[in-house]
Amino acid sequence: MIFLHFSDTHLGKTNYKLKEREEDYYNAFEQCVNIAIEKKVDFVIHTGDLFDQGNPTHKSIINCIRQLSKLKNANIPLFIIAGSHDMSIDETVISILEEIELVTNLSNPKYYETNQKILLKGKFYKNVFLCGIAGRQANIKEIFENVEINPESVNADYKIFMFHHTISDISTKFMDIPTNLLPKGFDYYAGGHWHTNFKTKYDTGIIQYSGSTEYTDITDMEIPQKKQALLINTMTKTITPMFIKTREIIIEKFDCENMIPKQVTQKCLSLIKNKPYALIIFRPFGRLKEGSKNMVDRQLIREKAKENNYLHCKVYLTDLLNPQEKKLRLLRHSKNIELDYLKTKGYSQKEIELAKIIIGTLGTILKKDGLEKATQKIMAEFEK
Numbered sequence: 001m002i003f004l005h006f007s008d009t010h011l012g013k014t015n016y017k018l019k020e021r022e023e024d025y026y027n028a029f030e031q032c033v034n035i036a037i038e039k040k041v042d043f044v045i046h047t048g049d050l051f052d053q054g055n056p057t058h059k060s061i062i063n064c065i066r067q068l069s070k071l072k073n074a075n076i077p078l079f080i081i082a083g084s085h086d087m088s089i090d091e092t093v094i095s096i097l098e099e100i101e102l103v104t105n106l107s108n109p110k111y112y113e114t115n116q117k118i119l120l121k122g123k124f125y126k127n128v129f130l131c132g133i134a135g136r137q138a139n140i141k142e143i144f145e146n147v148e149i150n151p152e153s154v155n156a157d158y159k160i161f162m163f164h165h166t167i168s169d170i171s172t173k174f175m176d177i178p179t180n181l182l183p184k185g186f187d188y189y190a191g192g193h194w195h196t197n198f199k200t201k202y203d204t205g206i207i208q209y210s211g212s213t214e215y216t217d218i219t220d221m222e223i224p225q226k227k228q229a230l231l232i233n234t235m236t237k238t239i240t241p242m243f244i245k246t247r248e249i250i251i252e253k254f255d256c257e258n259m260i261p262k263q264v265t266q267k268c269l270s271l272i273k274n275k276p277y278a279l280i281i282f283r284p285f286g287r288l289k290e291g292s293k294n295m296v297d298r299q300l301i302r303e304k305a306k307e308n309n310y311l312h313c314k315v316y317l318t319d320l321l322n323p324q325e326k327k328l329r330l331l332r333h334s335k336n337i338e339l340d341y342l343k344t345k346g347y348s349q350k351e352i353e354l355a356k357i358i359i360g361t362l363g364t365i366l367k368k369d370g371l372e373k374a375t376q377k378i379m380a381e382f383e384k
C-alpha cells in the first residue's frame, strides 16, 4: 500500500495581510491533493491544523471542499485528526466535513471510548489500522498516559498512530509530551503541530513529522527546508519526500555593528535584485554608531523592492540597537513576556500585578459572573 502524509495546511492563513499569501496556502494544499491523485495512493493522512482557525472563513471552507471532493472522486479516503487550530468552542469544522463524508475524523469521540482509560477504537482500512488523538493541550500528558489501543489492531498488517503534539525528541523547551508517552507497537507515528520536517525511530516504527505545507511565520521562513508531503510505501518501508512548490522567500540577515542608519538603508537597497513575486525580509542586527534605527529609510527600501517586482518587502529592525540602548533580554517564548516587558519599561510592581490580572482575563471565555469577578479582583488589587 502507498499513502501520503501531510499536515498543518492552515487554510485561510495569510502573512502580512497579503491576499496572494492566502492563495499560497490553498495552492500548497492543492498540490498535495494532486500528488495523492497522480501517485494513485490508497489513502491520505493529515495530522491536524487543516484550517488556520476554529471558525474558518467561508472562502477557506470552499477551497477545502473543492480539493477534498477531488480526492473523493478518485476514491482516495482521507484520515485526519483535529489540530490545535481546528478547535472551536462547539466542535470542529472537520466534523462537518466528516458528516458530508469527505474525511474520517479519527479524533471524533465516536472513534474512542472513555471509561477510566481512553480506548482508541480507531478505524480499519483494508489491512491498515489507524487511530489518533486531537491536538488539544489541556491535560495532554494524562490523556497519553491513559491511552489504550484497540486490541483488534494486532490483526492489521500496518498500524498508524496520528497525533498533533511536539515530542521531547524535537525540543525539550517546546515539548507537549515526552516521546516515550507515545503508545507502543505502531509502524508509523504521524506527527503534526511542529512545522518543520522531523523523523526519528521509535519502538517498532518510525516517527515522522511532515511539517507544514507553507512557511507560516518568520521562524519557519528562516529554516532552509523545502516544504513537503511524504509518500510512504508500507511494503518496502520507503518514505519519499514530495516537494511542494512554494513562493520564493529571501531573508537577508546582516551585521550592522558601528554603521550609521544611512549605511543600513544602502545595504538593504544593494541587496534588492529583480525577483518577481518573491518575498524579501531584511533583518539587520548589531549596534548603530550614531543616529537611531528609526532613521533607516524603510519607505525607500520598500519602494525599490516594489519597483523590482517583489510581492512584498519587510524590514525588521527589532535586532538593530540604538547607540545607547540597553539590550532587552526578553525571553521570546516566556509565559511572562508581557510582564518582563513592563518591567523593562519601568512600571512599578503594583502596576505589573494589576496588568497581570487584566492580561489573565483576556482571551478566556468569561463564564457566568466572570466579568464581575475579574473586576472585583482588579479593584481589590488596586485598593491594596
Ligand SMILES: [Mn+2]
Pocket (backbone or CB within 6 Å): 008, 048, 049, 083, 085, 193, 194, 195, 212
Ligand atoms: Mn500548525
